[in-house]
Amino acid sequence: MITQEKIDTFIEKIPPSPKVLRETLMALNAGELPKAARAAKEDKALSNYLKHLVNRPLYGFREEVSDVSQIFGILGVAKSQQALYNYMLTLLSPEKWQLFKLNNNSFADLQAELSVGWQKILKHLQIDDKEIESAVSLLPASIIVAEALFCEKLDDVKLLRSVNEIDLNTILKRLCDMDLFDIAEKIAQKWDMDERIAQIVQASSGIKPSENETIEKLGKWMHMLLFFTLSKAEFIDAGLNDFIDFQIEYVADIYDEFAQVMEIA
Amino acid sequence: MRAVVKDGVGIFYPQGFLDGNSSASLLSIEDIESTTKLNADMILVSLKKVIFFNRNGLDTFIKLFQKVRSANHIVVGFCDYDTKKYHTIMKFYKDELMFSLFKTQEIASLFASNFNNQNKSVLLYSEDKSQRAAMAIELHDNGHNPIVAQTKEEFDEKSKNKNAYDCIIDDTFLGQMGQKVATRVTGNAIIYTLSSFLDAEIGNTFNIAYHNNSLNVGFRLFIFDAYKVVSMNVHALNFFSKLASSAAEYNATICFVGMTFEKTPLSFKETLEDSGIMFFEQMDDILGDKELLKELGASSAAAIKNKRALNKEIVTEIPNFIDATVATIEMMTNSKAVKEAVKIDQIEIGPKENKIASSIGFYGDIDGMVILVFPEGIAKKACELLIGESTDDKELILDTLAELVNIVGGKVKTLLSDQKINVDITLPRTYSEIDDLLEIAHDKKGVQVNLNFNNDNFLFFLTR
Numbered sequence: 266m267i268t269q270e271k272i273d274t275f276i277e278k279i280p281p282s283p284k285v286l287r288e289t290l291m292a293l294n295a296g297e298l299p300k301a302a303r304a305a306k307e308d309k310a311l312s313n314y315l316k317h318l319v320n321r322p323l324y325g326f327r328e329e330v331s332d333v334s335q336i337f338g339i340l341g342v343a344k345s346q347q348a349l350y351n352y353m354l355t356l357l358s359p360e361k362w363q364l365f366k367l368n369n370n371s372f373a374d375l376q377a378e379l380s381v382g383w384q385k386i387l388k389h390l391q392i393d394d395k396e397i398e399s400a401v402s403l404l405p406a407s408i409i410v411a412e413a414l415f416c417e418k419l420d421d422v423k424l425l426r427s428v429n430e431i432d433l434n435t436i437l438k439r440l441c442d443m444d445l446f447d448i449a450e451k452i453a454q455k456w457d458m459d460e461r462i463a464q465i466v467q468a469s470s471g472i473k474p475s476e477n478e479t480i481e482k483l484g485k486w487m488h489m490l491l492f493f494t495l496s497k498a499e500f501i502d503a504g505l506n507d508f509i510d511f512q513i514e515y516v517a518d519i520y521d522e523f524a525q526v527m528e529i530a
Numbered sequence: 531m532r533a534v535v536k537d538g539v540g541i542f543y544p545q546g547f548l549d550g551n552s553s554a555s556l557l558s559i560e561d562i563e564s565t566t567k568l569n570a571d572m573i574l575v576s577l578k579k580v581i582f583f584n585r586n587g588l589d590t591f592i593k594l595f596q597k598v599r600s601a602n603h604i605v606v607g608f609c610d611y612d613t614k615k616y617h618t619i620m621k622f623y624k625d626e627l628m629f630s631l632f633k634t635q636e637i638a639s640l641f642a643s644n645f646n647n648q649n650k651s652v653l654l655y656s657e658d659k660s661q662r663a664a665m666a667i668e669l670h671d672n673g674h675n676p677i678v679a680q681t682k683e684e685f686d687e688k689s690k691n692k693n694a695y696d697c698i699i700d701d702t703f704l705g706q707m708g709q710k711v712a713t714r715v716t717g718n719a720i721i722y723t724l725s726s727f728l729d730a731e732i733g734n735t736f737n738i739a740y741h742n743n744s745l746n747v748g749f750r751l752f753i754f755d756a757y758k759v760v761s762m763n764v765h766a767l768n769f770f771s772k773l774a775s776s777a778a779e780y781n782a783t784i785c786f787v788g789m790t791f792e793k794t795p796l797s798f799k800e801t802l803e804d805s806g807i808m809f810f811e812q813m814d815d816i817l818g819d820k821e822l823l824k825e826l827g828a829s830s831a832a833a834i835k836n837k838r839a840l841n842k843e844i845v846t847e848i849p850n851f852i853d854a855t856v857a858t859i860e861m862m863t864n865s866k867a868v869k870e871a872v873k874i875d876q877i878e879i880g881p882k883e884n885k886i887a888s889s890i891g892f893y894g895d896i897d898g899m900v901i902l903v904f905p906e907g908i909a910k911k912a913c914e915l916l917i918g919e920s921t922d923d924k925e926l927i928l929d930t931l932a933e934l935v936n937i938v939g940g941k942v943k944t945l946l947s948d949q950k951i952n953v954d955i956t957l958p959r960t961y962s963e964i965d966d967l968l969e970i971a972h973d974k975k976g977v978q979v980n981l982n983f984n985n986d987n988f989l990f991f992l993t994r
Contacts, residue, residue, distance in 0.1 A: 489581075492547065493546070495546060496547035496549075497552065498552050498555040501555040501556055506556070507545065513545075513579050513580075513581055520582075524582070
């Protein structure tokens with residue numbers, strides 16, 4: 266069993282400790298984009314990350330965008346905030362992934378796919394809320410923590426998997442009494458996110474329904490987005506598709522709408 | 531991905547969205563091979579946790595299925611789906627469905643040979659009559675008691691009483707059934723479906739070997755469903771004229787139904803009529819007119835051009851033919867067959883009263899025809915299983931008998947293919963009167979085996 270202290274240690278590593286990041290985030294929280302850009306420019310790695318991020322084909326810009334002020338201007342407050350969370354995660358992501366077959370590039374792809382998908386969903390649902398936009402960053406963050414926890418007991422995990430086709434989330438729960446979504450909730454608390462965000466992520470497990478109608482609805486959409494993304498060949502190969510159990514009945518009623526938003530033929 | 535193997539059924543559980551890219555990452559031939567090593571005689575992919583799939587996504591699995599099936603001769607397919615998914619798959623694959631579809635794992639396990647929990651009472655229904663028959667046979671073979679609903683209404687009515695059955699089967703398809711070359715209808719007519727533009731390509735797409743063998747078996751009425759034909763050119767005209775001439779040698783009739791001549795010269799119709807082809811506006815004009823159907827579809831004493839002798843290849847395979855027949859009839863009648871006499875000569879039926887018959891042709895590496903003559907008692911008993919209850923409706927018995935003979939043909943095909951002899955089978959032809967059968971078979975030489983099922987005599991005759 267992995268102790269609570271051990272889990273906390275991993276989650277402790279997550280906070281935005283560098284001063285530059287804190288200043289950028291605070292400026293973004295206050296909606297001051299120029300100030301945030303000035304702060305971000307101080308960190309070359311962050312500037313570089315943002316440049317690579319927005320110039321991914323997924324964002325669809327024809328011309329290369331390289332200036333941080335320009336990038337924040339294009340992304341807007343909420344998306345910039347999310348980009349920053351994603352950057353923080355890349356700092357924490359392991360040099361070498363051991364259980365999941367990921368690398369810096371594929372992990373960044375995962376973040377980008379989830380972020381862009383979540384934005385489309387929120388636009389469709391006409392929800393304009395910076396905190397809710399950032400909620401989706403918690404899932405990749407939890408994957409990093411889960412990878413670290415699994416690596417502590419890699420042999421046990423592999424043994425369990427060889428005996429039975431048991432999903433990793435269940436193994437995670439057995440190893441440390443927390444599943445992926447519990448970890449996400451912990452991270453949300455660490456990041457001082459609104460209480461609703463943790464509830465949305467918990468609802469997105471598909472097995473912990475919320476009594477709040479809006480949270481339940483967002484949970485469903487997030488669950489569907491998670492599976493839509495984890496069904497891509499890159500992430501199936503990485504071993505993420507069978508990380509959690511897809512609750513098809515939970516999302517059946519929004520499938521047609523989802524297919525429309527994601528333009529699934 | 532690893533399969534869960536239970537009762538000889540290996541099931542893979544992909545989840546999420548299946549398209550051409552993701553499916554290839556989800557399942558590999560190695561995954562399937564390691565499952566077959568665990569004594570799985572059925573490999574299925576569950577669609578329970580799949581919310582979206584497209585044709586490319588399924589194609590990836592199907593390519594793997596084909597490899598495994600040809601190497602291991604096991605049942606392959608999909609399970610755990612709802613009616614919407616079932617119809618989507620049927621629409622994707624239409625007539626090229628070589629894999630099986632089981633609505634639930636429970637249904638799949640009823641068809642698995644390793645399944646030990648037998649003697650289940652099973653209500654089943656399929657729109658396709660051949661499927662109903664095939665499922666009933668397989669279930670019975672596995673020790674269950676199938677009750678077959680003949681219509682959707684009957685199924686809906688019976689399935690209301692859920693407690694009466696251990697399992698209810700619908701939206702299920704057994705993929706090992708033979709190819710669907712044509713559709714047989716009551717009255718021994720064969721219907722071919724044509725569509726779009728008819729040109730020289732018809733010579734390649736029309737299965738002439740199948741057609742000739744159907745003639746050889748005794749079919750005399752061939753209907754071309756031409757509702758969807760846009761136009762016909764002179765090459766197609768020549769093709770159909772020749773087809774009509776060859777049919778005339780057997781006194782067979784060829785009809786076109788629903789053909790319009792808006793974009794085809796009217797003179798073509800006259801030419802085709804001159805060569806003996808008949809035209810009808812509606813399918814019901816033939817099928818609804820029992821008298822006409824009987825007149826056109828009746829056997830005739832036309833001398834068959836090529837009388838052919840049995841050859842060594844066929845004689846060598848006779849035990850296979852007899853085994854397939856005996857096994858099927860024994861199972862259907864729950865009685866033991868005793869072989870009484872074997873002779874090589876012309877068919878000798880004895881008293882003709884209270885007997886019905888059916889014939890089925892096979893062609894390919896070897897060709898010929900199997901004729902089965904049933905005392906009505908055996909036929910009724912054998913059909914009881916397929917119909918689900920006893921009946922005196924002779925038309926229904928004949929139809930069901932045809933399905934039974936179709937199954938015998940399918941078994942023969944499988945047995946021969948195990949020995950690398952590839953054959954296709956025609957649709958079965960039935961005869962309510964023995965005289966009709968004798969018109970086409972009386973002068974043919976063949977192998978006759980008389981079998982005794984509970985003191986009822988049953989006749990097997992193999993000829994060319």
